[in-house]
Amino acid sequence: MAKLVTAIMAALFSLALLPAQADSKDPTDVLGSWSFQTKPYRDGQCIMTGTMRLSSHPEDGLYECELTAVEVCSMWGRSVVEQSCKARRFGNQVSVRSQITQMLEQKFEGLIYVPDNFTLTIQDHSRMWGALVSAATAPVEFRRSEDGIS
Numbered sequence: 727m728a729k730l731v732t733a734i735m736a737a738l739f740s741l742a743l744l745p746a747q748a749d750s751k752d753p754t755d756v757l758g759s760w761s762f763q764t765k766p767y768r769d770g771q772c773i774m775t776g777t778m779r780l781s782s783h784p785e786d787g788l789y790e791c792e793l794t795a796v797e798v799c800s801m802w803g804r805s806v807v808e809q810s811c812k813a814r815r816f817g818n819q820v821s822v823r824s825q826i827t828q829m830l831e832q833k834f835e836g837l838i839y840v841p842d843n844f845t846l847t848i849q850d851h852s853r854m855w856g857a858l859v860s861a862a863t864a865p866v867e868f869r870r871s872e873d874g875i876s
Contacts (some may be wrong), residue, residue, distance in 0.1 A: 756780050756789065756815060757768065757781065762778060763775045767862045774842070774858060789811070791813050794830075804831060805837065808829075809827055819846065824841040844859065853870070
């Protein structure tokens with residue numbers, strides 16, 4: 727009987743620990759889907775929003791990524807750009823370097839779109855902040871998308 731009580735107590739104790747383990751997220755885990763938005767730039771005439779998905783890469787600290795950027799500027803309209811990218815993490819810093827794969831929408835003919843690169847600081851598992859570094863620069867915030875990692 728004592729063995730049964732001990733086994734039940736051990737099982738209950740193990741179950742009590744599960745939520746604590748599930749909630750302990752690595753603050754530097756950046757895998758998954760993110761949405762982002764810049765502050766206004768080009769004298770307040772442009773803003774960029776978009777999504778980025780980071781996936782694992784065999785090399786430690788390196789990530790494959792894809793992003794879709796939506797830039798809206800009062801002077802030339804809206805551009806939607808699909809980009810492939812590589813991200814590299816150095817401690818709590820993330821550097822994203824992109825290449826344009828496809829212009830999905832472009833309102834202004836002849837507009838030359840430059841790939842969107844980012845320098846970011848990881849705040850926690852759900853937020854990164856930093857700068858858009860492209861044809862223009864602007865502060866940017868990345869938030870982990872609600873759908874998480876799949």
